[in-house]
Amino acid sequence: LHKEGKISTLIGTRSLLGEGWDAPHVNALILATQTGAYVTTNQIRGRAIRIDTNDELKTASIWHIIAMSGEMGTNELILADLHKRFKTFAGIHANALSIESGIERLKLDIDEQALKEDEVDIIEHSNNIMEQRLQDDIFNLKERWTHALEDVKEHSFKSGLQFSTKSSKVLDNFSKYVAHARAKTTFIIYSWFSSLVYNLKKLLSLRNDDGLKSKMYENDDYLSKVSNVVFYTLNKLELFHHKERANYAVRIEEVEKEYFRFSLEGASKRDNDLFLETLSQLFEPLERPKYIIVVHFLGQQEVFPVPHHFGVNRESAEVYLKIWKDFFVEFNKIELLSTYKDLGREYLLKAKAKYYAEQNEMNTRLIERWE
Known part of the structure; x- marks a missing residue:
């Protein structure tokens, strides 16, 4: 009918x-x-x-x-x-x-x-x-x-993490710290503008050690650094499933103003999904991480969770901390704290209170696209 x-x-x-x-x-x-x-x-x-x-x-x-x-x-x-x-x-x-x-x-x-x-x-x-x-x-x-x-x-159907910085006060503050670090003193200015060379040397040493490449240092900004910290830590801890990782490279696209899309170029779907899952934990609200990274600059602090793959034990968290320090040489103090101890718990509670007081609206989405 x-x-x-x-x-x-x-x-x-x-x-x-x-x-x-x-x-x-x-x-x-x-x-x-x-x-x-x-x-x-x-x-x-x-x-x-x-x-x-x-x-x-x-x-x-x-x-x-x-x-x-x-x-x-x-x-x-x-x-x-x-x-x-x-x-x-x-x-x-x-x-x-x-x-x-x-x-x-x-x-x-x-x-x-x-x-x-x-x-x-x-x-x-x-x-x-x-x-x-x-x-x-x-x-x-x-x-x-x-x-x-x-x-x-x-082409094939690939996963990517789409992230908006529009209403993220945490990353907005962090990007300002990075900008301030550039202009603090003549020495800091010099070290910042030479940090690309420094980090390329660091990447070369990482490449020699691990056979990896990175395409992200065409743009030397905090998003590319944070994503590469995750990338190199995953590799250092041997968490990627495929042994042939020489062609893996972080890719960031600004799909429109203040909207970015992350993916791991050359990676298998399984490894790309692992990278995106781990990276997304840095952009999401602080819940109950076992460890946190505290970045200090000019009397201010920003707190980032240690993704759960890196926080299995203190040793793996220390590897993550070391790579943070390698990439963010412009900050005078970056420390790793356990949230099971008083100081770490104090920083975590302050960061949570600050997050909700500033009404952060993190906009992180896992997008799958033919490309």
Whole structure:
């Protein structure tokens, strides 16, 4: 009846799944569920994205409906479920011809303050954008997918960590410390501008020891240094699964202003995922790390967790500390503290209080993309 057009709308629950029916002519699907599970999400989506042999130009629109309340805490949980769902499948980017997972590809970033000043309803504004995109996609979706698939024909699906520094006060402060370290004295200025040479020498010694390369020192900044600290520590502790690591190199792309994407070039998926998992722990809120790194400069301190792979014991944490010091020679004191002891616990509690007082909103997402 639905295929013949006698029924235009079907309403049901997840019990419709797996019942043996197939409806390739379905061209619209509205999901009013909070499920984020991989299997269920893709089973439901599969009802609309089937190929219709009678219509080669068929496209399907899938609407993900969420209800927002006045309770911000509730909204955050609902949005977290939606983010989880979008991690389970890939699609074409809203503005670019790239194929990737994650809700970020929809480019839903809305300047709430600007909209409030103009007395514009945020939800209505967002819905209007979605409706306009639907109208545009009806006419050019096939062409966009064709071009996107052509671009990635010889490529593979790779994972990357996308990170925003926009509202991270911790890294904003740390970057300022790095900038201050450049200009503290003539000696510091000299040592900073020569630190590229120094660190290249250090990298050469690491390369000689471990057979590694790094492409990150084309840009000598704190993000590249932090990511390389993680990279070289993983290698030094022999945590990578593949023995042939000579071509591994950290890659950072600024995908847009203050948004960066990290990946481990030349690595297997398993090693790349290990690198991203470990790196992400530096950008996330402090929870209960066994050890912390405390960076001192001009009477200020910034605290970073020791990722759990490096904090298994004191010896591995010391290796991590040494590599921190090798890369950040401009700081006069970097120390490793156990949070099981009074001083470490004190720094951890202060860092947590500071984090929440400054209302950090860390935006770290694991993105998978064809490239």
